Amino acid sequence: MSNKKKAHYTPVQAVQTPESPWRKRLIWIAGVAAVGGLVAVVFLSQPELRGVPDGTESVAIGDAQHVDGELHDDGEVPAGGAHNEIWQNCGFYDQEIDSETAVHSLEHGAVWISYDPSLSHDGVAALRSFVSRSEKVLVSPVPGQGATIIVTAWGTQLELDDPADTRLGQFVNEFSGASSAPEPGGRCTGGVGEPQF
Numbered sequence: 001m002s003n004k005k006k007a008h009y010t011p012v013q014a015v016q017t018p019e020s021p022w023r024k025r026l027i028w029i030a031g032v033a034a035v036g037g038l039v040a041v042v043f044l045s046q047p048e049l050r051g052v053p054d055g056t057e058s059v060a061i062g063d064a065q066h067v068d069g070e071l072h073d074d075g076e077v078p079a080g081g082a083h084n085e086i087w088q089n090c091g092f093y094d095q096e097i098d099s100e101t102a103v104h105s106l107e108h109g110a111v112w113i114s115y116d117p118s119l120s121h122d123g124v125a126a127l128r129s130f131v132s133r134s135e136k137v138l139v140s141p142v143p144g145q146g147a148t149i150i151v152t153a154w155g156t157q158l159e160l161d162d163p164a165d166t167r168l169g170q171f172v173n174e175f176s177g178a179s180s181a182p183e184p185g186g187r188c189t190g191g192v193g194e195p196q197f
Helices: 021-044 099-107 121-133 166-175
Strands: 111-115 137-141 149-153 156-160
Touching: 099 111, 099 137, 111 121, 111 166, 121 137, 121 166, 149 166, 156 166
Parallel strands: 111 137
Antiparallel strands: 111 149, 149 156
């Protein structure tokens, strides 16, 4: 028999490093920032204005029929009626477009924001921003029109002096793609014109 003693091993306990307090602090700060950001978005963002804005007028229009040739006088911004068989591609134009093709876009549910060419650069930039908000917005100058800005949908118009007027956005929200147009599901691309934006 062997007199050797068996070695007795004592298990070594793992030494735990204390968790850094900064990890918990950073998680807490990130959580507070996320909640604060959400609250700011909810309370500071303005609701999208809808409804027919004050000052909007109904415009008497003729039948929606396709015709050839020029139908409107210079400076006239029609709100419907007879129009060209091809529609104007929606978007922003810095040059005058044919009102006959613009009216066809109105028939498809577009909103046409026409402006006097003397409008300031900043004012034109403000109008251009409406193109990115809706695919059915057409913006173009109309020399000689009766107001600084005329916003038109099928059978309705609103005249404005200031592109910052909240009624402009309200009109676009209410009438862009609206069922009040004869063909609201019609396209606003694949027609004529090459918008800049």
